[in-house]
Amino acid sequence: MKEEISIEQLIADETENRLNMMEKEDYPFPERFSKADYTWVVIGVGVNLLLVILAMSG
Amino acid sequence: MASMNDYIQQETITGVVPMTNGDRQYSFWDLFLSTSGFAIATWCYTQGAYVAQYLSFNQMLINIFSFNIIWVFIECLPIIFAVRYGIDLWIWLRAVLGQKGVALLSTVISLANFGWYAVAANLFASSMIHLAGNFGLVLDKGIWGPILGTLCVLLGTLIAVGGPEVIKWTNRFLVIALLAVGVIIVGICFAAVPLSDIMNVQPAVEGDLTPIERFMMSAEGNVAFAFSWSTQALVLPRLAKTERSGYWATTLSYGVVAPFFVATGGVMALAMFVKTGAYESDPTTMLATLSTPAFALLSLLLVAFANIGTQGTGSYVNCMIVKSGMPKLSYKLMVWIAFFYVSALTIWGGVEEYFGSFISLAAYIQGPIIGMIVVDFFLLRKQKLALRSAYFLKGHDAYQYTKGFNIVGMSCVFISLIVAVLFVYNPVTQQIQSPLFLITTGSGFTALLGGGLYWLASLTPLKAYMVRDREEITI
Numbered sequence: 001m002k003e004e005i006s007i008e009q010l011i012a013d014e015t016e017n018r019l020n021m022m023e024k025e026d027y028p029f030p031e032r033f034s035k036a037d038y039t040w041v042v043i044g045v046g047v048n049l050l051l052v053i054l055a056m057s058g
Numbered sequence: 059m060a061s062m063n064d065y066i067q068q069e070t071i072t073g074v075v076p077m078t079n080g081d082r083q084y085s086f087w088d089l090f091l092s093t094s095g096f097a098i099a100t101w102c103y104t105q106g107a108y109v110a111q112y113l114s115f116n117q118m119l120i121n122i123f124s125f126n127i128i129w130v131f132i133e134c135l136p137i138i139f140a141v142r143y144g145i146d147l148w149i150w151l152r153a154v155l156g157q158k159g160v161a162l163l164s165t166v167i168s169l170a171n172f173g174w175y176a177v178a179a180n181l182f183a184s185s186m187i188h189l190a191g192n193f194g195l196v197l198d199k200g201i202w203g204p205i206l207g208t209l210c211v212l213l214g215t216l217i218a219v220g221g222p223e224v225i226k227w228t229n230r231f232l233v234i235a236l237l238a239v240g241v242i243i244v245g246i247c248f249a250a251v252p253l254s255d256i257m258n259v260q261p262a263v264e265g266d267l268t269p270i271e272r273f274m275m276s277a278e279g280n281v282a283f284a285f286s287w288s289t290q291a292l293v294l295p296r297l298a299k300t301e302r303s304g305y306w307a308t309t310l311s312y313g314v315v316a317p318f319f320v321a322t323g324g325v326m327a328l329a330m331f332v333k334t335g336a337y338e339s340d341p342t343t344m345l346a347t348l349s350t351p352a353f354a355l356l357s358l359l360l361v362a363f364a365n366i367g368t369q370g371t372g373s374y375v376n377c378m379i380v381k382s383g384m385p386k387l388s389y390k391l392m393v394w395i396a397f398f399y400v401s402a403l404t405i406w407g408g409v410e411e412y413f414g415s416f417i418s419l420a421a422y423i424q425g426p427i428i429g430m431i432v433v434d435f436f437l438l439r440k441q442k443l444a445l446r447s448a449y450f451l452k453g454h455d456a457y458q459y460t461k462g463f464n465i466v467g468m469s470c471v472f473i474s475l476i477v478a479v480l481f482v483y484n485p486v487t488q489q490i491q492s493p494l495f496l497i498t499t500g501s502g503f504t505a506l507l508g509g510g511l512y513w514l515a516s517l518t519p520l521k522a523y524m525v526r527d528r529e530e531i532t533i
Binding site: 011012014015016018019021022023027028029030031032033034037041044045048049051052054055056058 | 135143300533
């Protein structure tokens, strides 16, 4: 039981440490998804919707 | 202390602890190859043969690629938060469904996902029986099928027990083997049957269905196939170095590479139809029928090893999903429970028999979650989560809701599922219940309704119940 509690506490402490790191202003978050990326998503969905409509309409 | 550090490392990999910059190790190509290896398993051929029976060649290609790309591009948008915060989908879903809601639905969905691994195990058994046949040894499929299928699950389980390092090395071989199988199958198909013959095949299943009903029945299979990745698609991208590489590597794997192999399965089924008059979903039967003995021997071996690797990766990923709902459960214990469950499904053999119903039923649970997570991430929480509450840290209980269940979120899931079955498309009887099916498909409808209901609920006083974490946002 004691071992189980210590492991749970260990995980909680490690999570807290990592979240504290992320809160720092200089934490290097990964490069963001850009507007250009969102545009390509819309183009990809749009073109394929068009293909589906063409196939459904014969 | 070293063992404690190892434990932390292991728990980071299994998703119990958020990943930080130091843990990110996958470039676009690393992630693309790893995900593709998982995506192009031999079940793609089963899926392709299922779709091919409804459509002509050109319509089959559009149906497979377009529906997969549309839904994979949408369902993978939450990868952005998986990379940014280093967390899995199911951690964010604690805000949408509640702690116990996640435990319940992650278990149900994993139980459904494991059906795919029974398909892979039976293909392994089939390849072994054909291999034995090549050496003049006739094995009774009724007896040896279940035995060899269970052997495949056992070998895959041993890989999963070995953990991520063993899986990484297995995948390196797996990707090459599966790519080789795909190239061999396409080559054999076009060598054995002229392309013009394949393109002229008329749909085998016409029955009372109109052309548009056949097109959308096939689309239902493809949307359900696209949805089948959704709940496990965010595990690997946590390792990506940028949000862009995480998203595009994953979507191109599930949205383009996997459909390419589904289309290969479709071509294979059409080629077999031209040659033998029967649709064949088992690539090992096709290889044994259409190719030379030496070539068949090589490719059957590749299929066999690929299915073992698929079992290993799949067991690891799905046990991680369950672990996100029940963090205290031992990973190894879960892997062995999965072994007995998948073995039972393999011996039963019903997953292939009711393939269309199986994939749609699983998608009906995943669909509402796809709609809700996109609405929650972009519209409701505006890309910010109270991570301390999501990890149940002491004193942070914004996501406890009602005894661990977010009643609004759980209601959206079940209402969407029930409405779709009763009024749009019944996956058990495969009956179209409404013309709406011809626009959205049944699975697509569950995603649209789930997301729509969740968004509508957020416009009412229920929002105070759904969003109670804003004062806790620090990241």
